[in-house]
Amino acid sequence: MExxxxxxxxxxxxxxxxxxxxxVIGDVHGRADLLRQLLEVIEPECPVNTKLVFLGDMxxxxxxSAETLDLIQSLxxxxxxxxxxxxxxxxxxxxxxxxxxxxxxxxxxIANGGNFTLHSYGIRPPKPAPAALSxxxxxxxxxxxxxxxxxxxxxxxxxxxxxxxxSHAGADPHAALDQQGDADLIWGHPEFLTKTRRDGVWxxxxxxxxxxAVAQNGRISIDTGAYATHNLSAALVSKDNxxxxxxxPKRKS
Numbered sequence: 126m127e128x129x130x131x132x133x134x135x136x137x138x139x140x141x142x143x144x145x146x147x148x149v150i151g152d153v154h155g156r157a158d159l160l161r162q163l164l165e166v167i168e169p170e171c172p173v174n175t176k177l178v179f180l181g182d183m184x185x186x187x188x189x190s191a192e193t194l195d196l197i198q199s200l201x202x203x204x205x206x207x208x209x210x211x212x213x214x215x216x217x218x219x220x221x222x223x224x225x226x227x228x229x230x231x232x233x234x235i236a237n238g239g240n241f242t243l244h245s246y247g248i249r250p251p252k253p254a255p256a257a258l259s260x261x262x263x264x265x266x267x268x269x270x271x272x273x274x275x276x277x278x279x280x281x282x283x284x285x286x287x288x289x290x291x292s293h294a295g296a297d298p299h300a301a302l303d304q305q306g307d308a309d310l311i312w313g314h315p316e317f318l319t320k321t322r323r324d325g326v327w328x329x330x331x332x333x334x335x336x337x338a339v340a341q342n343g344r345i346s347i348d349t350g351a352y353a354t355h356n357l358s359a360a361l362v363s364k365d366n367x368x369x370x371x372x373x374p375k376r377k378s
Contacts, residue, residue, distance in 0.1 A: 137321050137322070137342045137343035139288060139325035139326070139327065139343070140288075140364075140365050141288070141289065141327060141362055141363075141364060141365055141366065141367060142287045142288045142289075142364055142365075143176075143286045143287040143288070143289050143362050143363065143364065144286050144287040145174050145175070145176050145286065145287075146171065146172045146174060146175040146176070146361070146362070146363045147175065147176050147178065147286050147289060147291075147360075147361070147362040147363070148167060148171055148175050148176070148177050148178070148359055148360070148361050148362075149178045149180060149291055149329045149345070149347055149359060149360045149362070150163065150177070150178070150179050150180065150347070150357070150358075150359045151180055151331045151338070151347035151348045151349060151351065151357060151358045151359065152180055152181065152182035152183075152214065152293075152331040152332070152347075152348040152350075152351065153179070153182070153183050153187070153193050153197075153351060153357060154182055154183070154184070154185055154186040154187045154216070154238070154351055154352035155183075155184055155185060155186055155187025155188060155189050155190035155193050155238075155241055155242065155245065155352060156187040156189065156193070156351045156352055156355075156357060157187075157189040157192040157193040157196055158189065159351050159355065159357040159372045160193060160196060160197075160357060161196070162357075162372045163357050163358075163359055163370065163371075163372050166370050166372070167359050167361060167370050170361060170368070170370070171361065172363075174208075175208075175361075176207070176208055176209075176210070176284075176286060177200070177204070177208065177209045177210070178209075178210045178211075178212065178284050178286075178291050178329075179197055179210070179211040179212060180212055180214065180291070180292075180293050180329070180330065180331035180332075180347060180348070181211070181212040181213050181214025181215075181216070181217060181280070181293035181311075181331060181332075182214035182215065182216045182217070182293065182331060182332070182348075183197055183211065183214070183216075183217065184216050184217065184220060184238075184242045185216040185219075185220075185234075185237065185238030185239055185241055185242050186216075186238035186241055186352040186353075187241060187351070187352040188241055188244065188245060189245055190241060190242040190245040190246075191242070191245040191246050191268075191269075192245065194273060194277075197209075197211050198211075198273065198276055210281065210284050211280055212280060212281060212282065212283065212284065212291065212292060212293050213277070213280035213281065213282055213293065213311060214293040214294070214311065214331065214332065215293065215294065215311045215312050215332070216237070216238065216239075217277055217280060218311050219233070219234040219237065219239065220234060220239065220242065220277065221274075221277060221278060222234065223235075223239065223258075223262060223265075224262055224265070224266060224274065227258040227259050227261065227262035228255040228258050228259060231251070231253070231258035231261070231262070232253040232258070235250050235251075235253075238352075243261065243265060246264075246265060246268035246269065247268060248261055248264045248265055248268065249261075282305075282307060282310045282311065283296075283302075283305070283310055285302070288325055288326050288327060289326070289327045289328075289329055289345075289362060290302050290326050290327065290328050290329070291328075291329045291330070292305075292310040292328070292330060293310060293311055293330065293331055293332055294309070294310060294311055294312055294313035294314075294317070294330060294331070294332035294333070295309075295310075295313060295314065295317040295318075295328050295330040295332065295333075295344065296309060296310060296314065296317060296322075296328050296330075297309045297314045297316075297317070298314065298316055298317055298320035298321065298322050299316070299320070301324075302324075302326060312332075313332055313333070317330075317344075318333060318344070321342045321343055322343050326343070327340075327343055327344070327345055328343060328344050328345070329344075329345040329347065329360060329362075330344065330345070330346060330347070330348075331346075331347055331348035332348055333346060333348060334348050334349065334350040335347075335348065335349060336349070337349065337358075337369075337371075338358040338359075338360060338369040338371070340360070340367055345360055345362070345367070347359065347360050347369075349371065351372075354373075355372065355373065356371055356372060356373045357371070357372045358370065358371045358372075359371075
């Protein structure tokens with residue numbers, strides 16, 4: 126246990142204490158191929174009562190956003206209620222902004238990877254003209270369907286499991302967890318990565334790309350830039366234990 130505390134950072138010494146075994150998967154970003162591969166790796170390692178949480182940013186930048194959403198939604202629908210949760214990330218928020226106000230937000234979303242999501246639904250990214258953006262929005266709504274759009278709108282911003290708080294972009298380290306602002310959970314807080322919480326709660330998050338998944342100073346960082354690195358990561362957490370999994374096999378020594 127002392128070794129784990131040294132690894133996690135001396136400024137934060139709380140033990141891991143989830144209510145149930147917990148598996149958190151990092152930002153998929155349209156890499157359905159990597160997600161299928163990672164699920165095959167972690168499934169044999171997860172106890173039957175494991176809670177599975179996706180950290181958001183399921184779409185954009187990778188080429189299979191439509192397939193990724195279908196896969197994650199299907200996993201949730203087939204699972205026991207409450208055992209599979211998908212959180213809303215800033216890329217899901219940008220997609221919904223595009224649906225609601227394409228002329229004002231479309232160019233920004235498309236430039237930040239939304240073009241790949243449009244392609245995955247068979248839609249050519251439009252020119253940044255109001256009529257073209259609105260037409261692309263209409264095409265996307267037809268391709269996605271009402272049920273998928275409603276599912277995205279209803280994605281929660283966080284999940285709590287014992288003393289582990291899970292959100293896409295972390296949390297405001299100065300605020301209580303029941304007083305977090307939506308923007309901090311989706312887009313991040315400027316001091317999240319530098320200020321250690323004092324309430325003994327771990328924060329599992331994506332959004333900020335790390336070379337390898339790591340747990341340190343009360344933060345469990347799991348976004349390993351899958352769309353570019355081919356490295357999709359997950360953290361399997363149980364009481365006083367943490368193990369990381371990745372789609373990149375460990376090198377033999």
